[in-house]
Amino acid sequence: MVSTKSLLLAAFTTITATYAAPTKGPCKSLTPTLPSTGGDDLVAPSPTARLKKIAIGHGIQNYTCSGPDATPSATGALAVLYDVTTLYPGLSKTASLSIEAFNSLPHALLWDRPVPLNRPSNSSYSANTSSPFPSSHEDLKGLANCPALKYAGHHYFDSTGTPTFDLDAIGMKASVLKTGSVSAPKDADRGVLDTGAVAWLRLTDSGKGMSKGVNLVYRVITAGGNAEGCGAAGVGTTQSVPYTTFYWFYEE
Numbered sequence: 234m235v236s237t238k239s240l241l242l243a244a245f246t247t248i249t250a251t252y253a254a255p256t257k258g259p260c261k262s263l264t265p266t267l268p269s270t271g272g273d274d275l276v277a278p279s280p281t282a283r284l285k286k287i288a289i290g291h292g293i294q295n296y297t298c299s300g301p302d303a304t305p306s307a308t309g310a311l312a313v314l315y316d317v318t319t320l321y322p323g324l325s326k327t328a329s330l331s332i333e334a335f336n337s338l339p340h341a342l343l344w345d346r347p348v349p350l351n352r353p354s355n356s357s358y359s360a361n362t363s364s365p366f367p368s369s370h371e372d373l374k375g376l377a378n379c380p381a382l383k384y385a386g387h388h389y390f391d392s393t394g395t396p397t398f399d400l401d402a403i404g405m406k407a408s409v410l411k412t413g414s415v416s417a418p419k420d421a422d423r424g425v426l427d428t429g430a431v432a433w434l435r436l437t438d439s440g441k442g443m444s445k446g447v448n449l450v451y452r453v454i455t456a457g458g459n460a461e462g463c464g465a466a467g468v469g470t471t472q473s474v475p476y477t478t479f480y481w482f483y484e485e
């Protein structure tokens with residue numbers, strides 16, 4: 234859960250966004266601004282970066298262990314993405330939420346729905362390796378009484394291990410590298426395995442020429458996703474831990 238404190242402590246950097254707020258009047262403060270952890274923060278987008286989308290992602294973080302006392306190493310992630318842009322305060326006359334309600338959506342989604350991946354029937358969280366994503370691209374309906382959230386795309390690691398966001402529903406793609414990481418706030422949702430929330434990340438274009446319309450991505454307001462200890466998870470197998478988060482997509 235995100236505390237009021239971390240929200241109040243948010244450092245507001247004005248962004249020249251696609252969804253620009255009015256330049257005068259009380260609504261100016263409603264310009265979308267990246268959330269702050271309340272402690273260390275990621276390098277903010279440049280003043281000319283344009284916010285293209287805010288998506289909520291629901292999926293799994295994968296880890297492997299080389300031994301019972303080893304530290305689990307991250308091997309990738311899979312998630313389905315849904316568009317929450319118009320729920321951000323001030324971006325829609327009818328759909329927008331308060332900032333508190335908006336930032337509670339990853340928590341709500343993590344606990345309210347099963348991971349939206351194809352799973353072997355006997356397994357709780359792992360995904361089908363040959364075909365992890367459902368072929369039907371369904372919208373996310375009825376979450377926290379919100380209007381249906383439009384399916385936006387998928388997040389996965391490509392064959393070279395590069396984190397990729399394929400926003401096929403809106404014709405954008407991001408192939409990225411991690412260029413910043415800060416711990417999630419202490420009071421972040423620890424997830425369904427009580428392992429803690431994955432770090433907040435800054436991800437920039439991989440330079441592989443595969444991105445389209447997006448070249449800067451932030452992972453913020455994470456819930457769950459941290460690894461179990463290697464003793465608990467077993468050596469040599471992939472452990473898959475459910476997580477949710479927001480991804481903020483920019484072009485700069």
Ligand SMILES: *[C@@H]1O[C@H](CO)[C@@H](O)[C@H](O)[C@H]1NC(C)=O
Binds near residue numbers: 354
């Ligand atoms: C994984 O998906 C493929 C293709 O849909 C299917 O043939 C296979 O049985 C699935 N495997 C498991 C373990 O569910």
Ligand SMILES: *[C@@H]1O[C@H](CO)[C@@H](O)[C@H](O)[C@H]1NC(C)=O
Binds near residue numbers: 356357
């Ligand atoms: C699930 O079933 C497969 C195939 O029968 C088996 O290899 C695997 O170990 C099982 N997984 C669990 C968590 O029981």
Ligand SMILES: *[C@@H]1O[C@H](CO)[C@@H](O)[C@H](O)[C@H]1NC(C)=O
Binds near residue numbers: 309363471
């Ligand atoms: C993550 O693990 C799942 C099994 O739960 C597997 O299907 C998938 O291919 C793995 N993906 C990555 C990127 O490691």
